[in-house]
Amino acid sequence: MAAPFAWIRAEPHGIHVVPADCWIDPSLPVPNALVTHGHSDHARGGHGRTVATPETLAIMELRYQTREGAMPVQYGETIRLPGGVDATFVPAGHVLGSAQIVLDHAGERVVVTGDYKRRPDPTCPPFEAVPCDVFVTEATFGLPVFRHPPIEREIGKLRDALRREPDRCVLVGAYALGKAQRLIAELRRAGHHDAIFLHGALERMCRLYEAFGVDLGELRLVADARREELRGATVICPPSALNDRWSRRLPDPITAMASGWMRVRQRARQRNVELPLIISDHADWDELTATIEEVDPAESWITHGREEALLRWCQLHKRRARALALVGYEDEDD
């Protein structure tokens, strides 16, 4: 009998499902790819065949302008891969279409989370914990200093700023896929029904969310608005545009940024942010550790972030763990 889990290997540019010759979130073009979600460091173009949720495939089509080789699979649906490997896509709660990939082979089960979070998100179904033998977990916020506050508190901070400064606008830097739409949806949930203004780079992704049934309320483009209309309004742009010349057209903006990194004051100051909003689409430290306890794997493989601290936690809690050295993943502007 083969050694345990010998059928799945962590290689520098992705996780290799050997019997199926299939790669999960590969950072190089491969013949067969399984993609957890649409963020660009997970969903690269150029693969022969791409298996992903319909939402993720639509996001990839928006980015790469092609549907070639797309193979949609619904949440909860199991597909049989070559070599006797079953793959099931289970919600990860990270962004629209994000999935964990559950792999069953020879009586062993491996779960690859991709990116995930445990907080409710009006734009995607919640994470489902799947007990398994090997749990391949992300660790973007894998330091015990990261405990995300309730999102209601952060939305409250934004709305307070709008109320306090009716002649200015609040300009929020938010990641174009996921964060921007969740922010809008949470503002709506909190009773904010005014038009929200967008930087042009966010429009298509918002329309895609709407096409998948996520209600974002009235959205307008900054380019179509008069300066006066922007006073007292919320404006959302990609983080890269925050301090850009583009922002000069806005009426004295209060610079905000929606990101888990905003927990750390120095990070917020580096970005010239006046109003840091601690909003993250990743699990925080308490959620990362609680999830490992919940799925109770024989082994945890840690990737994609601050592996060292989570590895230490596993060691302190007598859990088998290893850090994977995958390349090509960035700290998302999250």
Place this chain on the structure above:
Amino acid sequence: MERFAALLDALVYTRGRNAKLALIADYLRTTPDPDRGWALAALTDALDFPAVKSSTIRNLLTERVDPLLFALSRDFVGDTAETASLLWPQASDDAMPPPSLSEAVGLLQGMTRASVMSELPRLLDRLDADGRYALFKLATGGLRVGVSARLAKTAFAQGFGVPVEEVEEYWHALVPPYAELFAWGAHGAPPPDTGELPLFRPFMLAHPLEDAVLDLEDYVAEWKWDGIRVQIAHAGGETRLYSRTGDDVTGSFPEMAEALGFPAVLDGELLVRGTHQGGEVGGAASFNALQQRLGRKTVSTRMLADYPAFVRLYDVLILEGEDVRELPWTERRARLEALMPRLPAERFDLSPVVEADHFEHLAEIRAGARDEAIEGLMLKRKDSAYVAGRKTGLWYKWKRDPLLVDCVLMYAQRGSGKRSSFYSDYTFGCWDGDPDEGAELLPVGKAYFGFTDEELKQLDRYVRSHTVNRFGPVRETDRGVVFEVAFDSVHASRRHKSGLAMRFPRISRIRWDKPAHEADRIETLRALVRD
């Protein structure tokens, strides 16, 4: 405590001076006593809790958090207090409610080295992460929110609509939480008594002369010495030395503390002995020499011998209990001259009046004074009282013309606040030889003002389209623009690769017309050093 924590955080993220002022003023207006008084004390670094050290915070954490996890977190966050505030285990819901700021101050004051390790945790358990951060900063001092004592006092004045000079004056008579100050500012009670203490009195300041011509019948001229303006006060058997901002600098100049032995408040320029200013033996050394003495907590005998300090007197405010500030300058001057024999000559001399027949004559004297009176001239109205602050028409400063040098723009960095979308901070250099024979530019200074908004836009466009390298927020530009840089003086400095440091450099003109290879060389600048 929550309000104080929110104020600190808002100050951390707010860059503009006016915005900071508004935040503090609003806090002081809307927060009850005595919390606002303690907050004001914390902002001006007037509190000390000897039982709490930054090592206390580390020790508390290592008792509760795995050392490796603490180290990894500390590396990422970059600040021990912040790391600790985030790592502190969240207490159960039945913890006591968060303390008010004054309760927290009271508890901190009650802690001893022996009790701090058990009492501080109980206080931390009552706070959330932001509250814990504020508590650590409060307890260990040094809030680092970019608020000077002067800014805090200005905010008080703005918040309650009272003159900042009066705030300054009463301030020093009081201790935290400044109950009488708030009673006066917020509720119109009579001002606090500034009686028998060696207190700071706000300085009388000058306006730049600009293009005015003054009648020397009405005005008297004095040299403006290039040291630091100080006030030396003696009362109740104690002497204190104050800087222009009202900071007590007595500790750095112990020889001055012993030099005044009768009740008086005097205004003058703090200098170090040397032969540069005034030329004659027993004159003053350059500002660079004085800098050796600034900001030191302890002063060695060697320092005292090598750089002996003295004060060159300009004025007298209070003498033997009599407040003479209402008297005209001529009468105060007479009293000052009369009291000179009572002062030790090695610690005090008198700033002489500069005699001139008429204004043009004075202009000539000033033009010839490069080596002598480093900064320029002061013109004081003879019948003017000693009035706090800057009152038009009474005192003028007539700085000698700045030095000029042509430099080449080398690096540009994004500004902050309203300028954060502009490349507005410029580093410029001079040639270290003949540029036509392969000489390099060496950075000689940095400036971020002196240009108009329109010029800023032009420069910003220039930087963006002529970038040759990027380092984070900094762009290196091609060597295509020449700045005419104005500065007050230049000194030898080991901190800069060029070996030179300018004082008060600013962009005086952008020389779009001038080719870069015609900019000045390092030798030109070096020849202007007067150390």
